[in-house]
Amino acid sequence: GQQLNQSPQSMFIQEGEDVSMNCTSSSIFNTWLWYKQDPGEGPVLLIALYKAGELTSNGRLTAQFGITRKDSFLNISASIPSDVGIYFCAGRSQGAQKLVFGQGTRLTINP
Amino acid sequence: EAQVTQNPRYLITVTGKKLTVTCSQNMNHEYMSWYRQDPGLGLRQIYYSMNVEVTDKGDVPEGYKVSRKEKRNFPLILESPSPNQTSLYFCASRLAGGSYEQYFGPGTRLTVT
Numbered sequence: 001g002q003q004l005n006q007s008p009q010s011m012f013i014q015e016g017e018d019v020s021m022n023c024t025s026s027s028i029f030n031t032w033l034w035y036k037q038d039p040g041e042g043p044v045l046l047i048a049l050y051k052a053g054e055l056t057s058n059g060r061l062t063a064q065f066g067i068t069r070k071d072s073f074l075n076i077s078a079s080i081p082s083d084v085g086i087y088f089c090a091g092r093s094q095g096a097q098k099l100v101f102g103q104g105t106r107l108t109i110n111p
Numbered sequence: 112e113a114q115v116t117q118n119p120r121y122l123i124t125v126t127g128k129k130l131t132v133t134c135s136q137n138m139n140h141e142y143m144s145w146y147r148q149d150p151g152l153g154l155r156q157i158y159y160s161m162n163v164e165v166t167d168k169g170d171v172p173e174g175y176k177v178s179r180k181e182k183r184n185f186p187l188i189l190e191s192p193s194p195n196q197t198s199l200y201f202c203a204s205r206l207a208g209g210s211y212e213q214y215f216g217p218g219t220r221l222t223v224t
Contacts, residue, residue: 031211042215101154
C-alpha cells in the first residue's frame with residue numbers, strides 16, 4: 001500500500017532542544033494527523049489538520065498542513081524526557097476512507 | 112472514558128491453534144480497522160469495516176478474518192495462525208466521515224511458535 005515519506009527516521013537530541021520532523025506525499029491530501037507511540041502502547045493522536053496552511057498547537061507541539069497539500073510538519077519545542085517515543089504522520093487523500101501512515105520518527109533525548 | 116479496548120494484550124500460541132483478538136469501542140464510531148505493526152514495515156492495515164455487516168480487505172488480509180455484528184465490536188480471527196503472524200496488532204476506530212480522527216487501542220502482542 002501507499003506510504004508516506006517521513007523524515008528523519010530517528011533523532012538523538014539533548015533535553016531542551018527543539019525538534020522538527022516532516023512527512024511528504026506524492027499526492028494531495030485533505031487531512032493530516034500526527035500521532036505519538038510509546039513503547040508497547042498504541043499510537044495516541046496529537047494533532048489533526050484539515051486545511052492547507054493550517055497551523056495548530058497542542059502545548060509544546062505545533063503542526064502545519066503544507067500549502068502544497070503534499071506535506072506536513074511537526075515541531076516540538078523545548079523537549080523534555082517524556083517526549084521520547086515514535087512519532088507518526090498519517091494522511092488521507094480526497095474521497096479516500098483509508099489513512100496512509102509514515103514509517104515514524106524515533107525520538108531519543110539525552111538528559 | 113472514550114476508548115478502544117483490546118483483549119488480550121499479550122498472547123503466545125502455537126501454529127494452527129485458532130484464536131480471536133477482541134476489539135471494542137465506546138465512541139459510537141462507524142469505522143473500525145485492524146493493523147499490524149512490524150519493525151521496518153510500519154503500520155499495515157489488515158481489514159476495515161465501514162459499519163455493521165460491512166467489512167473489506169486492507170493491505171495484508173491473508174490469514175485473517177473479521178466480523179462486525181455489532182457497531183461497538185470488531186474481532187480479529189486467526190483461523191490457523193502461523194509464525195509469520197507474530198506481530199503487534201492494533202485496533203482503531205473513528206467516525207465514518209467528518210474529522211477522520213482515528214483512535215487506537217493499546218495493542219495486542221501476539222507470538223506464534
